Amino acid sequence: MTELVIKLTQKFPFFSKNLIQEIAKYGVVKNIENKTTILTTGDNVRMLPVVLDGIIKVYSIYEDKEFLLYYLKSSESCIMSFSACIENKKSEITAITESDSTLILLPSEKVKFWLKKYESFNKLFFKLYDQRYLDMINTLNHILFENIENRLLRYLYETRRIKGTSELAIKHREVAEDLGTAREVISRLLKKLEKDKIITQLKGGIIKIL
Amino acid sequence: MTELVIKLTQKFPFFSKNLIQEIAKYGVVKNIENKTTILTTGDNVRMLPVVLDGIIKVYSIYEDKEFLLYYLKSSESCIMSFSACIENKKSEITAITESDSTLILLPSEKVKFWLKKYESFNKLFFKLYDQRYLDMINTLNHILFENIENRLLRYLYETRRIKGTSELAIKHREVAEDLGTAREVISRLLKKLEKDKIITQLKGGIIKIL
DNA sequence: AAAAGTTGGTGACTAAAGTTACAATTACAA
DNA sequence: TTGTAATTGTAACTTTAGTCACCAACTTTT
Numbered sequence: 001m002t003e004l005v006i007k008l009t010q011k012f013p014f015f016s017k018n019l020i021q022e023i024a025k026y027g028v029v030k031n032i033e034n035k036t037t038i039l040t041t042g043d044n045v046r047m048l049p050v051v052l053d054g055i056i057k058v059y060s061i062y063e064d065k066e067f068l069l070y071y072l073k074s075s076e077s078c079i080m081s082f083s084a085c086i087e088n089k090k091s092e093i094t095a096i097t098e099s100d101s102t103l104i105l106l107p108s109e110k111v112k113f114w115l116k117k118y119e120s121f122n123k124l125f126f127k128l129y130d131q132r133y134l135d136m137i138n139t140l141n142h143i144l145f146e147n148i149e150n151r152l153l154r155y156l157y158e159t160r161r162i163k164g165t166s167e168l169a170i171k172h173r174e175v176a177e178d179l180g181t182a183r184e185v186i187s188r189l190l191k192k193l194e195k196d197k198i199i200t201q202l203k204g205g206i207i208k209i210l
Numbered sequence: 211m212t213e214l215v216i217k218l219t220q221k222f223p224f225f226s227k228n229l230i231q232e233i234a235k236y237g238v239v240k241n242i243e244n245k246t247t248i249l250t251t252g253d254n255v256r257m258l259p260v261v262l263d264g265i266i267k268v269y270s271i272y273e274d275k276e277f278l279l280y281y282l283k284s285s286e287s288c289i290m291s292f293s294a295c296i297e298n299k300k301s302e303i304t305a306i307t308e309s310d311s312t313l314i315l316l317p318s319e320k321v322k323f324w325l326k327k328y329e330s331f332n333k334l335f336f337k338l339y340d341q342r343y344l345d346m347i348n349t350l351n352h353i354l355f356e357n358i359e360n361r362l363l364r365y366l367y368e369t370r371r372i373k374g375t376s377e378l379a380i381k382h383r384e385v386a387e388d389l390g391t392a393r394e395v396i397s398r399l400l401k402k403l404e405k406d407k408i409i410t411q412l413k414g415g416i417i418k419i420l
Numbered sequence: 421a422a423a424a425g426t427t428g429g430t431g432a433c434t435a436a437a438g439t440t441a442c443a444a445t446t447a448c449a450a
Numbered sequence: 451t452t453g454t455a456a457t458t459g460t461a462a463c464t465t466t467a468g469t470c471a472c473c474a475a476c477t478t479t480t
Contacts, residue, residue: 062351069347083340092344116329129339130293134302136346137279141272143353144390148437172458180354182438187458203446205457358467382428392468397428413476415427426477434469445458450451 011075019118027104032097039095045084047105050077054101059094068178071162079128086112152189166209221285229328237314242307249305255294257315260287264311269304278388281372289338296322362399366419376419
């Protein structure tokens, strides 16, 4: 049993031996370093990326304005790439690694085939769609009915959860883009959160959640 | 060939004869009159509604505040009911008929079964998820980066498209709820659009798009 | 037809967040 | 280390939209 098979089995315990074998055979493993763009709006998607290790940030871009849609973690795939991939459409999103990551790229033809052949594979994507859609409904409600301060707090807590650390090395500018607002607004609010003893800002541009 | 089979064949030309037969056999057709709630947040979903005729409005409700997620038209189904249905979860949405409508209710067990057995059935739901997700990304960008006036215009044009008429019988209060804003704001803006000769407001609460 | 409820119109006010403009600080490279 | 670029801080201002208060018009109920 190769290392890849072992890893795939760990990450996808609900996949059958056969499916794992096929994925290992046709998938292309790639190590990608932090802050690398793996997909941009408009790209043709011929291979579906699935995350083995690392974190990937998925953005929508609308008239030059970014907005964070979701993070991809280990064992997850990007539903927007999935749909672009199986329908031969162009990518509607931009994906950037947020840590050194390992992906496995699955050829779109095989993805379509596995979708028919393996129920567990099929189910995974329905599940991802569902999660992402519910998530989107929440995001939408937050944008509509909550003020930015709460959205910022939510963002900080969520980022801590995803990254697994309370010390977030992230620029104000980036936070602003992720939330679809202006840098000044974030600087102001972070100062306020500091005053309220919810965070501290260490030197080196690190936001520490208390 | 029964009337139902004929109708199903029209609405779902990509479904096989067998699938159509099964749907006709196990589906329950319901005629539902305008403004009827067919599903509320928290309901158990044991039957998946698929629209044969009519229009259905699907809402999310967040702390008493409604927000229009999408309209369902003929040949469409509600992905949120779908996911609730196949995973035995409770509904996260509220659905209300916007015209006298005909639905066919599919038992969740059969839905799960058809999903495996019929590729065309499986594909339909992936397609719906995809459409709805892309739609959501757009909505999100509009909320974040456009002012309410534009969002209102978009809403009016979209409603005209869905309803197939330029004379929309809709209350200001309802428009406000759909867009997640306040009634006064809508009244003010509709007056402005009237001044700008983009709409007129007829008596009886009808908004006519020019 | 009078009363009660619903809907729409509007001015005045408030709050929130986006913008401008620039200063201060920190990081980085020559 | 010194100059340059990137990042952060902040005050003042503007804009947008949400809120309040109230009235008028229209509808429905009694």
